Amino acid sequence: MASTPKVPDIVIGRLPLYLRALNVLASQGRDIVSSQELADRLGCSSAQIRKDLAYFGGFGKQGAGYQIGYLQEQLRRILKVEGQWKMALVGAGDLGHALVHYGEFENNGFRIVAVFDNDPRKIGRRIGEFEVLDSKLLPHLISQKGIRIAIIAVPAHAAQEVADVLVQAGVRAILNYAPITIQVPPEVRVQYIDPVVHLQSMSYYLEPNE
């Protein structure tokens, strides 16, 4: 199947949510799911799911539902997460520790392969299987290992400088936990993990305390 030339970013951004829901269903022993059930689980419309998947050829017969295993495979192929992307983690604080011990990367296409910090008290310490490396080694190790993805878990004031070094060394996708917008060239993707955004989209619905 030829790859589609241009799928909207917003559609690509929803595919991981579909894949996550399918993974849950598969772990429950399910084989088939309708677009309606998938939509109900995700809080979207079944039309949206069908339309999104149609960019890639559809993957389901009208009325028959989706074969979960097949759709998982196809989504993994489209999202390029059949293998494992090597990731650099910058920041060996509490969040860095939590990320090293996060168990969901490896089954979902990613693997931390090096941990960096610029704090002399942290360099040389162990986190899980890793020895924390001096950030000065970042440029060399990233290009040597061909790392394209990095996670930034440093304080806000340090994030832009870290991003600059990462991009210069060849990183093309950054997951940024620092609470600051970072500037990168157009060929580099950035995603933000921002708990405030999630909290604020729920507080709207809350009744103030009596």
Place this chain on the structure above:
Amino acid sequence: MASTPKVPDIVIGRLPLYLRALNVLASQGRDIVSSQELADRLGCSSAQIRKDLAYFGGFGKQGAGYQIGYLQEQLRRILKVEGQWKMALVGAGDLGHALVHYGEFENNGFRIVAVFDNDPRKIGRRIGEFEVLDSKLLPHLISQKGIRIAIIAVPAHAAQEVADVLVQAGVRAILNYAPITIQVPPEVRVQYIDPVVHLQSMSYYLEPNE
């Protein structure tokens, strides 16, 4: 101004992103921003921003741009984050430590007021200003303090049980860091922090390593 009866969830979910971008502009000393500049910063269309804000009355004169301070105020009012919502944090591991030390909650409408864990080795320890409390105290303290929002930062296998206790005690909004979908009654909102979803929506765009 009367509150609008029903604004789509997806629109509400975008307001915190607008507010975050406005906060950045304000911190740079800016007073006015056009919907086009805001759109460019957010990677969306200016029509979407105007349409989203029109649900609440608009907030800008055609061609004059938005008054940043005024729009910040209005968005804070709409999202109900002019004050500080009290939050319970469940899970005193690495991630819990990182969340206690996260500096962005208090300026954005939220404040952790209690930290819980069920691990006897963690109960009684200090994290920042908090003493880690026994999870058994959750129901009592949540209803006593009128807490409506909680953050779950426990392992996946414990998340559903924690969610059940939280909901039973009166929590109506949960930010879940555990890599598992939790079931809650329809009156309770849940948002997920899932680094895999963010990573997978970037890997699509990466060229495989040579």
